Amino acid sequence: MHAVEPAWRSVVLARDAMAFPERTILHAGPPVDLARIARPILNSAVMAALLENWAEDAAEAEAMILSGTIRLAPAQDHGAMVPLAAVFSPNMAAQVVVDLANPVRRVLAPMNGGMVKAQRLGLAGPEILAHLKWINGNLAATLSIIVDRDIPLIPIADAALLAGDDCHGRTGEGTRRVIEAIAPRLGSDTPERHFLDGAPGFFLNLWMAAAKLIASAAEIPGSSLITAMGANGVDAGIQLGGRPGCWFTAPAIPPEGALVDGATPDDRLGAIGDSALVDALGFGAMLGEPTGVPRAHLLPLEHPAFALSQARVGLPTTALAAKATAPRIALGILDRSGRRGRIGGGIYTPPAALFAEALRAIA
Numbered sequence: 001m002h003a004v005e006p007a008w009r010s011v012v013l014a015r016d017a018m019a020f021p022e023r024t025i026l027h028a029g030p031p032v033d034l035a036r037i038a039r040p041i042l043n044s045a046v047m048a049a050l051l052e053n054w055a056e057d058a059a060e061a062e063a064m065i066l067s068g069t070i071r072l073a074p075a076q077d078h079g080a081m082v083p084l085a086a087v088f089s090p091n092m093a094a095q096v097v098v099d100l101a102n103p104v105r106r107v108l109a110p111m112n113g114g115m116v117k118a119q120r121l122g123l124a125g126p127e128i129l130a131h132l133k134w135i136n137g138n139l140a141a142t143l144s145i146i147v148d149r150d151i152p153l154i155p156i157a158d159a160a161l162l163a164g165d166d167c168h169g170r171t172g173e174g175t176r177r178v179i180e181a182i183a184p185r186l187g188s189d190t191p192e193r194h195f196l197d198g199a200p201g202f203f204l205n206l207w208m209a210a211a212k213l214i215a216s217a218a219e220i221p222g223s224s225l226i227t228a229m230g231a232n233g234v235d236a237g238i239q240l241g242g243r244p245g246c247w248f249t250a251p252a253i254p255p256e257g258a259l260v261d262g263a264t265p266d267d268r269l270g271a272i273g274d275s276a277l278v279d280a281l282g283f284g285a286m287l288g289e290p291t292g293v294p295r296a297h298l299l300p301l302e303h304p305a306f307a308l309s310q311a312r313v314g315l316p317t318t319a320l321a322a323k324a325t326a327p328r329i330a331l332g333i334l335d336r337s338g339r340r341g342r343i344g345g346g347i348y349t350p351p352a353a354l355f356a357e358a359l360r361a362i363a
Helices: 039-051 058-067 126-146 154-162 172-186 191-197 202-216 276-281 317-323 352-362
Strands: 006-013 024-027 071-074 093-099 106-110 226-232 235-240 248-251 256-259 329-334 342-348
Touching: 006 126, 006 202, 024 039, 039 058, 039 126, 093 126, 093 202, 106 202, 126 172, 126 191, 154 172, 154 202, 172 191, 172 202, 202 226, 202 276, 226 276, 235 352, 248 352, 276 329, 317 352
Parallel strands: 024 071
Antiparallel strands: 006 093, 093 106, 226 235, 235 248, 256 342, 329 342
């Protein structure tokens, strides 16, 4: 894991960067049960189906998804990462993050949609679709031209941590440094530059892909390190290095945190998003002293490339079991009805039994 050198290499169509399964949309977390699908993911999948021209209108798209004509599959099982209720489809732009130490290894992430009409919020409608088309059209076309050299991501993350980022909920400094790296060819007064300047979370999608590259290096026999973690609003799940591709799941309870005016606890969707892996790697909410257990007991090793921040990276479930605890995950809280988008933010704590079950499976 310490040998991985993630770098943002390019922006290309997803179908050109991976063997995309036929008529499939990728989502966060473990596999979705269509009978219990969360409305925000269904909304995002409908928007993706319309972007792909697989359906004439939203009603047809929804029917095709619920019948299985358009398939849904976990992004992490296909070398991709998506935040919250975002989805990934073949003709969306893919940010390609490679391991410079082994360039055959790569993870993809969709473009960050900004703060208001982003597909990660699980909304649907003409304005959402129009914004999705702009993100995957104008913005993607611009970035595909100007991202013409590898941009190493650990040095950016290390400096950003020192400046107050946590590489999950706070990524403003990381975003600023990424924009700085491409600014000479981006221009200072273009729609694309104005969008990026107003999208402090732009670095997150890139860092999610980097986190997956780092974590998945632990896919070796007997490894108890967490290599996949995410939730789909209904179920939360993890994978361990010793059982790659095998999801261990539990109900996705909603995060606990502050809500916007007018929202109630009953409005909260269950935990959602692949960004949970960022915290499980040692960032986000895990930068504190989770559940009163010293970080050094849960995250045993400092990562040598994080010379400035001295970040500890890599969470073995053996450490969680020894302390009878679970990681703390910082997540946005979405409206379960799919009408209001983000209604707050807080902390999701998965059940300790989930990690105990996974650990027994590799014992």
